[in-house]
Amino acid sequence: MSGFKGIEIDDLTLQRARRGDRQALGRLCQQLAAPVLTLCYRLTGDRALADDLTQETFVEVLRSISKFRGDASVATWVRRIAVSRCLMHSRSAWQRKVSALHESCEVPSEHDTASRIAVAADLSAALKALPESQRVVVWLHDVEGYTHQEIAEAIGRTASYSKSCLSRARARLVDWNQQGLGEATPSLCPTVS
Amino acid sequence: MTQSTNNSEQVLAEQLKSLPELEPTAALRQRLDALLDEATEVESHADRNRLRNWGIAAVILAGLLMGLIIGEQIKVIELPPESVAVTQPEASEPTEFSDLGLLIAQSALLDQVNATLPTRGRVRNVRSAGRITALEDRVRLLDAALAQPEISTTRRAALMRQRVGLMDTLVEMRSGQQPTQWL
Numbered sequence: 001m002s003g004f005k006g007i008e009i010d011d012l013t014l015q016r017a018r019r020g021d022r023q024a025l026g027r028l029c030q031q032l033a034a035p036v037l038t039l040c041y042r043l044t045g046d047r048a049l050a051d052d053l054t055q056e057t058f059v060e061v062l063r064s065i066s067k068f069r070g071d072a073s074v075a076t077w078v079r080r081i082a083v084s085r086c087l088m089h090s091r092s093a094w095q096r097k098v099s100a101l102h103e104s105c106e107v108p109s110e111h112d113t114a115s116r117i118a119v120a121a122d123l124s125a126a127l128k129a130l131p132e133s134q135r136v137v138v139w140l141h142d143v144e145g146y147t148h149q150e151i152a153e154a155i156g157r158t159a160s161y162s163k164s165c166l167s168r169a170r171a172r173l174v175d176w177n178q179q180g181l182g183e184a185t186p187s188l189c190p191t192v193s
Numbered sequence: 194m195t196q197s198t199n200n201s202e203q204v205l206a207e208q209l210k211s212l213p214e215l216e217p218t219a220a221l222r223q224r225l226d227a228l229l230d231e232a233t234e235v236e237s238h239a240d241r242n243r244l245r246n247w248g249i250a251a252v253i254l255a256g257l258l259m260g261l262i263i264g265e266q267i268k269v270i271e272l273p274p275e276s277v278a279v280t281q282p283e284a285s286e287p288t289e290f291s292d293l294g295l296l297i298a299q300s301a302l303l304d305q306v307n308a309t310l311p312t313r314g315r316v317r318n319v320r321s322a323g324r325i326t327a328l329e330d331r332v333r334l335l336d337a338a339l340a341q342p343e344i345s346t347t348r349r350a351a352l353m354r355q356r357v358g359l360m361d362t363l364v365e366m367r368s369g370q371q372p373t374q375w376l
Contacts, residue, residue, distance in 0.1 A: 001210040022233040029225050038215045051221045058225055062232045124212055142206040174201050 002144045003035030007075040014074060018066050025065070029058055032075065036082045042139045043086040045128040053089060057082040079144070083154055090132060091156075126176050134169035141166050257294035293346060296353035303360035310367045328363045332356060 009017075009028060016024035036057050041050035060081050068077060127135055136155065140146040141162070148159040148166075155162070217225070335356045339349060 003214050020233055022229060025229050025233065026226075029229060033217045033222070033225060034214050037217050037221070041215055042212075047215075050215075051218070051224075054217070054221060055224050055228065058228055062228065123208055127209070127212070139209070142209050170202055170205055173205055 002079075003038050004032075004075040004079045004144070007031055007035065007073075009074040014068075014070075018068065020066070025062065028061075028065075028074070032078050033058075035075070036078065039079065039082050039139075039144070040086055042127065042143070043083070043136050044090070045132075045135065049089070053082070053085050056085050060085070083140070083144075087136070087154055123173070123177070126173055129176075130169055130172060134165050134172065137162050137165040138169035138173070254295075254298050257298060293350045293353060296350060296357055299357045300353055300360060303357065303364055307360065307364050307367065310364070325363065325366055328359055328366070332359050332363065335359070 009031070013024045013027055017028050033054065037050055037054045040053040040057070041047055044050055044053065057078065061078055064081075068074065072080075127139070130138070133155075137151055140151050140154070141148070146154070148162040151162040152159045335352055338344075339352050339356070344352075
C-alpha cells in the first residue's frame, strides 16, 4: 500500500519542525524518506533519478514547512510535493510523448518475447517497463489512491485521459503476466470456477 | 465490465500495493542529513548575522547620505552667485543618485550575506548547482559593465538594480530562504 498511509507526525514535532528545529526536521525526514523515495522510483523507474528527486522534495519541504497550513496531513502534503517534482521533471519528455502518441497511450513495445516473459515474472519490472504515462497513472490511482480528477490536475490532462491510461496499463500488466506465467507464478487473473 | 475483469484489476491493485518499499541508501541519507544541517545552520547563522549585516548596511547608508549631503553643499558653494537665481535644480539627477546610493547599499549587503553562506556540503543537486553558477556568471558580467568608466548614472542605476535582483535570487537559492523584499 502507499507508504504514506499510516504516517502520523505529532503536533509537537510539527510545531518544532516549522520553527526549524533540527531534531524535529530530522525525525520528519526519517519517517518520510522511504515513502518519498519509493514513490519517486515507482513513477520514474530510475533509481538514481529517484534519489535526486527525493532530495529535491525535501529541499522544498524544508523551504516551505513554515508555511504549511495543516489542511492535509504532513504526509499527504509531502507526497503532493514529491509527485509534483516527479511530474515536473518529466513534463517536457511527457509532452513529446503525448504529441507523438496522438492522444493515445500506445507505445510500441520494444521487448522481445523472452524479455516480456522475464518482465512478466516480476511485477516491479513490468511496472517499470510500462510507458511513463501509464506507469504514473496506475501507481497514483491503484496504490496512492488518487482519483482520476486528481491525476488529471497533476498531469495537466483530462480525467478521461487518466481513465484511458489506467485501462491500458492494467490490460498490459495483466497481459504480460498471463503470457509469461506458465504455472510458476500466481496469476493476476484468478481462475473462475 | 465483467466480474472476471474486476477481480483481476483488484488482484493487480493488491499486488502493486504489496511491492516492497525502497530503503534510502547510506549515500542518500548523508545527502539528506547535509541538507538538514545546511538548512538549520543557515537559519541560526542568518539570525546571528542579521544584526551585524543591518549594522553594516546602516553604516554604508549613513556614509552615502553623508556623501549626498556634502556633495549637495559643494554644489551650492561652487555655483557662481549670479547663477543661483536663474539656475533650475536638475530634478532627475539627485533622485537617480539617491536611488543609486540605495541600490549600491543593497548590493553590498547582499554581497555580505552571500559571503557568510557556507560553501561546504551539497545542498542541491547538479541542476541547482548549475543555476547558481549561471547566476554568478551573470553577476560577473554586470560587474564588468559597471566597471566601465564612461557610464551614465541612469545606466549605472539600471545595472545595479539588475545586480540586486540577481544577488537576491542567488542568496535565496544558496540559503533556501525566502527572498527579501527589496525596494
